[in-house]
Amino acid sequence: MTTTRMLTATGLGLAIATASATAMAEDVTIRWALHPGEEADAVVNYFAPEYERQTGVKVIGEILPPDQLRDRMSIEAIGGTGRWDMGYHSPGWFGSFKDHVVDLTPYIEKYDFDIDAYPARIRESHMESSARPGEIIALPTTPAAPMLIVREDFFSHPDEQAAFEEEYGRKLEVPRTWQELYEVGEFFTREAGETVAGETLEEDLYGWTDALGAGSGVARSFIVMLYSTGLEGWDENYQPDLDHPILVEAANLFVDLANDVAPRAARNWDFLEGLSYFRDGRLAMATMWPQGLSTVEDPQGEAAGNVGYQPLPAFEGNLQDYPQGVPFLGGGGVFVMDTENSEEAFKFLKWMLQDNEIEWGKRTKQFSRVAHFNSEELRGLESHYADFLPAYEQTLEHVFVRQGIPEYGTVMWQGTVDFATEVMSGDLTPEQAQDRWVDNMTRTFQRAGYLER
Incomplete structure (x- = not known):
């Protein structure tokens, strides 16, 4: 049929x-x-x-x-x-x-x-x-946007908790402010031969780091602390707000972190470079962009399965009452x-x-x-x-959005590059670098017609 x-x-x-x-x-x-x-x-x-x-x-x-x-x-x-x-x-x-x-x-x-x-x-x-x-x-x-990662097994170890409370008079917890991060980073910075979480260190351990290479590396790292202070760069009338004392406070804290708790090698790192230190058990804390997730959770590394995640810390006394860090998006x-x-x-x-x-x-x-x-x-x-x-x-949910003006790259990004590099290198004091940044921003806005000369 x-x-x-x-x-x-x-x-x-x-x-x-x-x-x-x-x-x-x-x-x-x-x-x-x-x-x-x-x-x-x-x-x-x-x-x-x-x-x-x-x-x-x-x-x-x-x-x-x-x-x-x-x-x-x-x-x-x-x-x-x-x-x-x-x-x-x-x-x-x-x-x-x-x-x-x-x-x-x-x-x-x-x-x-x-x-x-x-x-x-x-x-x-x-x-x-x-x-x-x-x-x-x-x-x-x-x-x-970047976030904070920590070695949870270090923080939860009873020996570390007892030692921290004895030294600092408070419980060992993942830091909620940049100022607390410095103390915790200082506590976990140790030399090879010392112990952490009951294990003897074969290499030096550092408390915290980000990529701190000259130029974009250090700018990307410092700008998240800058925004976390509550500063925005300028107001609706294009008047710079960077002449506030909190900028100098943030700069001094940032330099202390870089000098006291971060590896010297970080001065040559840009963006995701250096997360291998965290993977290999040489960092207690780090700033991590999500693109670095596969590095820190590498199954062959020492950190995998022991990584804690949280937003970046708030800056204590920030001008906007931010409850957490305000990173660059x-x-x-x-x-x-x-x-x-x-x-x-x-x-x-x-x-x-x-x-x-x-x-x-x-x-x-x-x-x-x-x-x-x-x-x-x-x-x-x-x-x-x-x-x-x-x-x-x-x-x-708590990130800083770049202002939509053509001069943003000049006054804010390059401004951060110059400020952070000058302060980190010691070429200028934070106050001198601050004055230079505000002057350069003001002149740029005047040339663009946003401010009267």
Whole structure:
């Protein structure tokens, strides 16, 4: 018996439409300029090929050297070449791209993209800009802020608890202020041959560190303490607030931490360098950006399974009554360039970041959406995620967002570089460096027309 299968007119129309849409999709190629990292690898190796398999749309991710990324993107955008349909977005870069990216608001409404899935501070920093008020100018992919990590087994050991209480007159606890962090760091700084938590040290142990290399390393480290004091750089009238005595207090504490409890090698470290010390049992505490999680929890290291996580400490006596540290919000997102593929590019991003948000978290180890912190699947992915994710979510709720003026990089970032480097090196006293910073900021604002000369 032969069964003849016939398409109805409606079915035939649907088949033709589907075939036509697939054919059109196969003609679409989206190009993305990417910053190197686990997220870029995930895009190139998984999300792009999977999206092409499902839709026929090809996505090509080009991973560029980080020191060339901004300049190369700027040249192509200003030149109107259309080379990339999407590009890496660092919140401090928008001034170079403000005339070359699309407002994502219509696409967000059309495709029901949930911007409320991100903490408010991430939306302010990575999705909005005063240069294009009322618009959504980018989507977050890798927003990041530093947090404090500690060796829980050191803190919980009865010998250490007794010794600390005898010396400092209070219980040994994970520090809640930068001033407490200094005392705890001082307590745990020991030489090889001494003991910690009942074990003899084969190498020197240090109480705390961050990357303290000249330039961006020391700036990235000090700026989180600066913001935690409650200073903001300048007020709504562009009057600098950095002439306050609390800046000198913070600088002196920072220098004491660097000199007294951190390894000398940290003076050469930038960003994640040095977390190997924590992994190898040579640090009691450290400042860690989430990109360093796989290092400190390396199963072959001494720290794995004994790492405690919390937001950075508050600065005692801070000017804003902050209950915890207020770190610099870094990391990035993605612009959609003003090309003929802008809508197709947004559809891909919505599919990747929202429709597959748990897969994004699993493959990139980048967390920023509500679902990332609430997902039982993600919490169970690694044993330490149950402690790390809640602490990181809390960190992201109290971060400093870079002010949206073109001069931010000059007056605040480079200003921090110069101030911290001069004070750390001893070239200037904190008071001298403070006066120079305020003077430079004032002159910059005067040249820009924000302040009268």
